[in-house]
Amino acid sequence: MVLFWKYVAILFKSQMQYRTSFWLLTLGQFLVPFSAFAGLYFMFERFGQIRGWAFDEVALCFAVIHMAFAVSECFARGFDSFSTLVAGGDFDRLLVRPRGTIVQVLGSKFEFSRIGRLVQSTLVLAWAVSRLSAEWSVLKALVLVLMIVSGVFIFSGIFMLAATMCFWTIQGLEIANIFTDGGREMAQYPLNIYKKWVTRFFTFVIPFGCVNYIPLLYILDKGNGNGLMSLLSPLAGIAFIIPCLLVWRLGVRHYRSTGS
Amino acid sequence: MITIQGLNKTFHVAKRNAGVGQAFKSLFRREYTAVEALQDISFSIRPGEIVGYIGPNGAGKSTTIKVMSGILVPDSGTCSIMGYTPWKDRTQYVKNIGVVFGQRSQLWWDVPVLDSFELLRDIYKVPEREYRDNLELLTETLELKEIIQMPVRQLSLGQRMRCEIAASLLHSPSLLFLDEPTIGLDAVSKIAVRRFIRTINEEKGVTVILTTHDMNDIEALAQRIILIGKGRLLFDGGIDRIRSRFGTHKTLTVVYRHHAQPLKVPGAELLSWSPERAVWRIDTASLNISEVLLQLSGRVELLDVEIESQPIEEMIVQLYKEHQI
Numbered sequence: 244m245v246l247f248w249k250y251v252a253i254l255f256k257s258q259m260q261y262r263t264s265f266w267l268l269t270l271g272q273f274l275v276p277f278s279a280f281a282g283l284y285f286m287f288e289r290f291g292q293i294r295g296w297a298f299d300e301v302a303l304c305f306a307v308i309h310m311a312f313a314v315s316e317c318f319a320r321g322f323d324s325f326s327t328l329v330a331g332g333d334f335d336r337l338l339v340r341p342r343g344t345i346v347q348v349l350g351s352k353f354e355f356s357r358i359g360r361l362v363q364s365t366l367v368l369a370w371a372v373s374r375l376s377a378e379w380s381v382l383k384a385l386v387l388v389l390m391i392v393s394g395v396f397i398f399s400g401i402f403m404l405a406a407t408m409c410f411w412t413i414q415g416l417e418i419a420n421i422f423t424d425g426g427r428e429m430a431q432y433p434l435n436i437y438k439k440w441v442t443r444f445f446t447f448v449i450p451f452g453c454v455n456y457i458p459l460l461y462i463l464d465k466g467n468g469n470g471l472m473s474l475l476s477p478l479a480g481i482a483f484i485i486p487c488l489l490v491w492r493l494g495v496r497h498y499r500s501t502g503s
Numbered sequence: 504m505i506t507i508q509g510l511n512k513t514f515h516v517a518k519r520n521a522g523v524g525q526a527f528k529s530l531f532r533r534e535y536t537a538v539e540a541l542q543d544i545s546f547s548i549r550p551g552e553i554v555g556y557i558g559p560n561g562a563g564k565s566t567t568i569k570v571m572s573g574i575l576v577p578d579s580g581t582c583s584i585m586g587y588t589p590w591k592d593r594t595q596y597v598k599n600i601g602v603v604f605g606q607r608s609q610l611w612w613d614v615p616v617l618d619s620f621e622l623l624r625d626i627y628k629v630p631e632r633e634y635r636d637n638l639e640l641l642t643e644t645l646e647l648k649e650i651i652q653m654p655v656r657q658l659s660l661g662q663r664m665r666c667e668i669a670a671s672l673l674h675s676p677s678l679l680f681l682d683e684p685t686i687g688l689d690a691v692s693k694i695a696v697r698r699f700i701r702t703i704n705e706e707k708g709v710t711v712i713l714t715t716h717d718m719n720d721i722e723a724l725a726q727r728i729i730l731i732g733k734g735r736l737l738f739d740g741g742i743d744r745i746r747s748r749f750g751t752h753k754t755l756t757v758v759y760r761h762h763a764q765p766l767k768v769p770g771a772e773l774l775s776w777s778p779e780r781a782v783w784r785i786d787t788a789s790l791n792i793s794e795v796l797l798q799l800s801g802r803v804e805l806l807d808v809e810i811e812s813q814p815i816e817e818m819i820v821q822l823y824k825e826h827q828i
């Protein structure tokens with residue numbers, strides 16, 4: 244973990260060599276999610292509510308997912324852009340260093356400009372929290388933090404799965420975007436507005452439901468969600484990383500026996 | 504230090520035929536060809552040796568290096584380096600080796616070289632004291648003082664290669680793999696790199712395994728050559744063994760006072776001729792050079808004589824030819 248921050252420090256220095264580009268990218272990342280948020284706003288303007296969800300409530304959901312996405316794009320960018328690392332042969336370099344592959348891949352890239360997106364979603368979160376009528380407690384705040392952390396793990400896990408595919412093929416990685424960008428777009432709404440199979444897929448296969456829908460019910464005092472269940476479900480999201488790590492190890496082993 | 508026994512490695516490479524139709528077909532069904540990258544490779548290397556590992560492109564050089572540096576797992580065979588099996592004890596083992604890939608950088612592109620060195624110190628967990636000493640020694644012998652504060656992207660290729668080599672030695676490895684360390688360098692940098700490799704070998708006893716296409720590197724550094732071709736080990740021995748085998752050919756250049764007819768010497772191959780100068784190729788095993796000179800001095804007035812051995816480069820070409828690789 245100490246080593247990871249050392250990597251981040253050197254990448255930050257590198258990034259600072261291109262200050263203008265950094266500020267522009269950050270500004271862009273700050274503004275882009277506003278268009279998505281505006282879309283959300285106008286939809287609710289037109290329909291008032293969706294399946295019993297009000298605008299402020301969905302905004303909270305939106306903010307949590309976008310925060311998680313921004314943080315994981317910052318930290319796990321190395322996995323997101325892993326194909327360049329493999330194609331360029333630089334993964335061999337990682338293998339001749341006496342450290343684990345995961346910390347080294349994480350440390351290979353850090354997307355500082357995503358801080359713009361993070362700021363934007365933090366603003367939305369603060370705004371949504373201030374407008375919600377639900378009563379706040381320490382437990383609820385804890386659940387909210389866990390939701391974000393859990394989201395980070397899920398997105399990072401997907402990045403990792405996509406990266407693992409690079410060991411077999413460099414082409415066809417677009418499919419992973421269905422789950423990252425697609426997953427983000429889906430999960431910014433509470434999952435019960437979708438068809439049943441979609442909800443099920445995003446609860447049991449890729450557990451976005453554990454990050455937004457189930458704990459959200461608790462925070463907003465909706466339905467019969469109890470505290471314990473809502474506290475545990477984000478943990479299930481965090482557990483998503485475990486199979487991803489195993490698949491990653493499988494991929495590394497494959498790479499080391501085929502060298503391609 | 505290194506004992507390798509019967510290494511085998513086969514790659515399955517997807518076959519691609521020309522044409523759009525074929526490319527489309529390969530989307531669904533792929534045919535694979537087996538490429539035997541290593542076949543029954545065995546050798547051993549003692550501590551403190553410099554070994555030139557050579558062979559034409561695609562011979563299996565980098566596959567062997569990858570196996571020895573713990574990147575690749577072979578299909579069969581054993582490899583013991585300093586008591587480790589490289590691919591099994593990877594993280595423990597690689598602390599003891601340094602690897603320079605001539606064509607790929609291990610430095611961070613946009614930051615000063617020193618920053619890269621410090622990160623490497625943290626990656627390898629080099630104790631501060633040891634790091635200071637190594638850095639001082641490397642800065643001095645590789646003349647890095649002026650360039651160490653510059654970002655890598657501003658360095659020339661020669662400067663960068665010196666930094667690359669320094670970077671791979673910060674953790675005082677006892678085994679160094681150099682994969683084409685002089686590729687693309689100018690003459691001055693090449694000589695500096697070679698001199699440095701010799702220095703660390705002599706003073707710190709670092710064992711060096713060197714792959715290169717530049718036979719001058721081999722001649723300047725390696726006492727021993729391992730030749731590999733089409734995945735097989737073809738030759739393993741001292742440079743002098745190659746010399747005594749192929750080095751019997753000499754080139755004789757003679758400058759003389761004007762002589763109108765071409766000079767014929769029985770048994771020698773005339774390479775070029777002018778009224779003032781002639782060049783022969785002579786196999787010293789069958790023809791004595793002093794006899795040739797004696798013969799010539801009776802026919803023309805000799806002004807200058809030069810005898811050259813065949814360059815090592817040509818001997819290697821002959822070795823390749825002999826093995827049809």
